Amino acid sequence: MHKDLKKVMFDEGQIAGLADSIAERINADYEGESLTAVVVLKGSLVFAADLIRRINADVRVDFMQASSYGVGTESSGVIKIKKDLESDISGENVLIIEDIVDSGRTLSLLKKELADRGAKSVKIAALLSKPARRVVDVEIEYIGAEIPDEFVVGYGLDFAERYRNLPYIGILKPEVYR
Ligand code: IMP
Numbered sequence: 449m450h451k452d453l454k455k456v457m458f459d460e461g462q463i464a465g466l467a468d469s470i471a472e473r474i475n476a477d478y479e480g481e482s483l484t485a486v487v488v489l490k491g492s493l494v495f496a497a498d499l500i501r502r503i504n505a506d507v508r509v510d511f512m513q514a515s516s517y518g519v520g521t522e523s524s525g526v527i528k529i530k531k532d533l534e535s536d537i538s539g540e541n542v543l544i545i546e547d548i549v550d551s552g553r554t555l556s557l558l559k560k561e562l563a564d565r566g567a568k569s570v571k572i573a574a575l576l577s578k579p580a581r582r583v584v585d586v587e588i589e590y591i592g593a594e595i596p597d598e599f600v601v602g603y604g605l606d607f608a609e610r611y612r613n614l615p616y617i618g619i620l621k622p623e624v625y626r
């Protein structure tokens with residue numbers, strides 16, 4: 449375990465189990481369909497690499513980097529797109545791949561944005577969710593696991609751009625970010 453971690457929350461085997469269970473549900477729902485996986489940079493890259501290899505449908509992959517700004521509710525939030533998709537998603541089944549859902553602000557706006565572009569369907573697959581932190585009510589169709597309100601890193605998740613390369617997910621020691 450990395451010295452900056454307090455505890456490992458999901459080891460490699462457990463993460464593989466979460467990816468298996470999400471993929472199983474996706475494979476049941478998209479039988480005979482094709483889909484465009486929208487990988488939300490940067491944190492989702494590791495999970496997306498594992499998830500798409502478990503999907504049986506015909507998959508196209510595209511990338512997006514976005515954040516939310518503005519205060520308060522869903523309607524007053526504005527999405528800031530740092531990197532946009534290359535492809536036109538109108539008429540496509542879009543599967544947004546996200547590492548972790550916290551307030552839900554970014555995903556809520558992103559889901560709306562992609563629906564507004566004429567996607568046939570827009571669903572979300574998130575490896576982790578922190579329900580206690582939710583501010584905006586956004587439907588997440590596929591969730592790997594719900595976790596308590598702890599700051600976690602590894603498997604793509606960072607603190608100040610570090611720890612993305614750890615193959616497991618762990619809780620950061622508070623003294624590291626204080
Ligand atoms: P929100 O749901 O719009 O508030 O933002 C979710 C984003 O915040 C995620 O995609 C992560 O980039 C980041 N984030 C939230 N919680 C954590 C965490 O525990 N570790 C690392 N990044 C996190």
Ligand code: MG
Pocket residue numbers: 488489490491492547548
């Ligand atoms: Mg992220």
